[in-house]
Amino acid sequence: MGCVGSVVVARTASVEWGGASLAFSMSTSRNSLVARTLLCALAGLCLMVSTSTFAQEIDPISPALSSTSAECTHAVAADSASTDVDRFRCLTAGEQAASWRTTIEDRSLLSLPDNQILALMDAMKPEAFVEYARFDMILDNAYEYTMFRRERVFGRWSARPDHMIVRYQDNPRKVYVKWLPDGAHAGQEILYDETTDPDSVYGHVGGPLRIVSGKVAIDGPFALAQSRHSVRDIGLQFVARTIEHDARSFRAEGLTEKPVRIELVNVQGTRMLAWTWIAPSGPPAHYAQRVRLLFDLQHLWPIGEAAWDAHGELLEMIHFEDVVPRHWSESTFDRRNPEYGFH
Known part of the structure; x- marks a missing residue:
């Protein structure tokens, strides 16, 4: 509208378009028909330019304003389910991760076939x-x-799983663990706080010896007698850090x-999604030769993890x-907490 109005009120106007200049002089005493004709033509031209420019500004698939490829933009599917997959395929890696998180949080994943x-996937x-x-898991x-945790330690598969309650803080790292009565090493407790002693674990074993508590080196033989970790x-x-570590190794190896395997499996009557990575080798490049994570489609984090060595023997099975x-x-990671059995 501004373009058209400027032409109507101007007695002398100059419009540049694509490097060409159009000039005209209007006289009130003659050539009125020609002037009116030129004015109309010029107004139409300005209106077309304004409309075209506005359309480009609001066009959501304009190449100047969107990083979506033409192939993704024009993807057509026969049904809504296929359309959802096509749209998901066209997202960036970060957008796909966030979208996957959303489908879990709003429980829509549970209704999908x-x-x-x-x-x-x-x-x-x-x-x-x-x-x-x-960022999302x-x-x-x-x-x-x-x-629940079972591991192969010093070549021996544990006869009975540990059942533990864990209180955890990642940053700064603080951990309290108690072994529950229905699992191995019942009654054992440990406490770790990197802000007070980053190199030691405070704890006691279960059974009659639980009355004696003390410090052991965090990576010493006593601390690692029951676990590889x-x-x-x-x-x-x-x-999450293991996935990142192994991803770097996979990329370095081309x-x-x-x-390599993504499947839906039934575990004790519950439909679960399994992600399995198979590596050309184990540590140190990779956590294990084969690793599988299980997701129950209702929570962001994995509820299960298993790892195998190059001979196909289980290294560990963990259920969260x-x-x-x-x-x-502050009392959560304090050995004087009356809930705990430290002495």
């Missing part, structure tokens, strides 16, 4: 799995959970960081339950 969930970029682990710095590895963030975010007080 197996084939659509697997189609989304097929469309997920390799980098998106790492992005999900880094573990959202809380402090939380409490219970854990340091107490610092016990949080869910360790799973391989994809995407799981009842993960609850917490705001810990």
Whole structure:
């Protein structure tokens, strides 16, 4: 409208378009018909230019304003389910990770059929799995959970799983663990606080010897007698860091960081999504020769993890339950806490 109005009120106007100049002089005593004709033509031209410019400014798929490729922009699917997969495929890795998180948080993933969930996984970029682990899989710095764990330690598979309650804070790293009565090493407790003693664990064993508490080196033989892991590895963030570590190794080896096997499995009547990575070697380049994470489609974090060595023998099986975010007080990681059995 501004362009048209400027032509109507001006007695002499000059309009430049594409490097060409159009000038005219208006006389009130003659050539009025020609002047009116030129004015109308010029007004129409300005209106077309304004409309075209406005359309480009608001066009959501304009190349100047969108990073979406033409192939993704014009993807057409026969049904809504396929459309969702096509849109998901066209997102960046970070956007895919955030979108996957949203489908879990709003519980919409539970209503999807197996084939659509697997189609989304097929469309997920390799980098998106790492992005999900880094930014979306573990959202809380402090939380409490219970854990069942079995491991192969010094070549021997444990006859009975540990059942533990864990109180955890990632930054700064603080850990309290108690072994529950229905698992191995019942009654054992340990406490770790990197702000007071980063190199030691305070604790006691179960049974009659629980009356004696003391410090042991965090990476010493006594601390590692029951597990391949340091107490610092016990949080869910360790799973996310392992995915990141192995992804770097896969890329360095010219391989994809995407799981080589993605499937839906039934575990004790519950539908679960399994991601399995198979590496050309084990440590130190990779955590294990084969690693599998299980997701129950309702929580962001994995509820299960398993690892195998190059001979196909299980190294560990871990199951996480009842993960609850917490705001810990100072007494949570204090050995004098009356809830604990330290002496």
